[in-house]
Amino acid sequence: MDRFIYYKMGLKELETIKKEGLKPTLLLHSCCAPCNSYPVELLNQYFDLTLYFNNSNIYPEEEFIRRLEELKNYINYFNKANNCNIKIIVPSYNEKEYRKNLTYLKEEKEGGKRCKYCYATRMKEAYEFASKNNFNYFTTVMTISRQKDSIVLNEIGIKLSKLFPKTKYLISDFKKGKGIDKGLEIAKKHNMYRQEYCGCYYSYINYENKK
Numbered sequence: 001m002d003r004f005i006y007y008k009m010g011l012k013e014l015e016t017i018k019k020e021g022l023k024p025t026l027l028l029h030s031c032c033a034p035c036n037s038y039p040v041e042l043l044n045q046y047f048d049l050t051l052y053f054n055n056s057n058i059y060p061e062e063e064f065i066r067r068l069e070e071l072k073n074y075i076n077y078f079n080k081a082n083n084c085n086i087k088i089i090v091p092s093y094n095e096k097e098y099r100k101n102l103t104y105l106k107e108e109k110e111g112g113k114r115c116k117y118c119y120a121t122r123m124k125e126a127y128e129f130a131s132k133n134n135f136n137y138f139t140t141v142m143t144i145s146r147q148k149d150s151i152v153l154n155e156i157g158i159k160l161s162k163l164f165p166k167t168k169y170l171i172s173d174f175k176k177g178k179g180i181d182k183g184l185e186i187a188k189k190h191n192m193y194r195q196e197y198c199g200c201y202y203s204y205i206n207y208e209n210k211k
C-alpha cells in the first residue's frame, strides 16, 4: 500500500466520525511531547483521547522520565487551553528486559529489523490494553516521525486489529497535511525538549559514537 492511500484512508475515517456526530474513545500510543503535539491537536477534535506512554525502549531511565515529564507538561497545558481532560497512562518501565529481547538485533541499522520489532512490540502491548479496556479506537503517534516508515507502522496496526477486533485501528500518516511542520511549530512555541536519539540503548550508543 502507498503512503498517500493510507493518509487518505485515515482522513476518510475522520470524516465518517465527524458525520456520525459521536466522540469515540481512542487510545493513543505516545512517545515524546514533540511527536504528540500535532496528533493530539488533530485527534482531540474527533475523539475522547487517552495517551499510553508505553516506552520501555528508552535508555537510560532519566531520559524516559525527562520525555514523560515533558509530555505531561504539554498535556496539562493542552487540557487547560482546550477545556478537556486527556489522561496519560504509564505502564511499568522495564528497559533491562526490553533490551534483552532486542539484543539479537543489535547490529541492525536504525529503521531496519530491530526497529520493526520495537514498533510491533510497543504497539501490541498498547493495543492489547486498548482492547481489554474497551477503547473504540487505537493508533500511534509514531507515523509523524520522519525516521519511521508509516507504511510499516500501518501494516503492523492493521495486523494487530485482527488480533484485537473489538478496537478499531485508526490508519494514519501524521506527517502528511503539513503535520510535520505543524508539530515543529507547536514544539518550538512551547520550547519542548527534543531528544537527540530515538530511544533504545543501541540508538544512544550510536549517537554517542557520532559526537
Ligand code: SF4
Residues within 6 Å of the ligand: 057, 058, 110, 111, 114, 115, 116, 118, 119, 198, 199, 200, 201, 202, 203
Ligand atoms: S532505534 Fe528507536 S525504533 Fe529502533 S529499536 Fe531503537 S528505540 Fe526502537
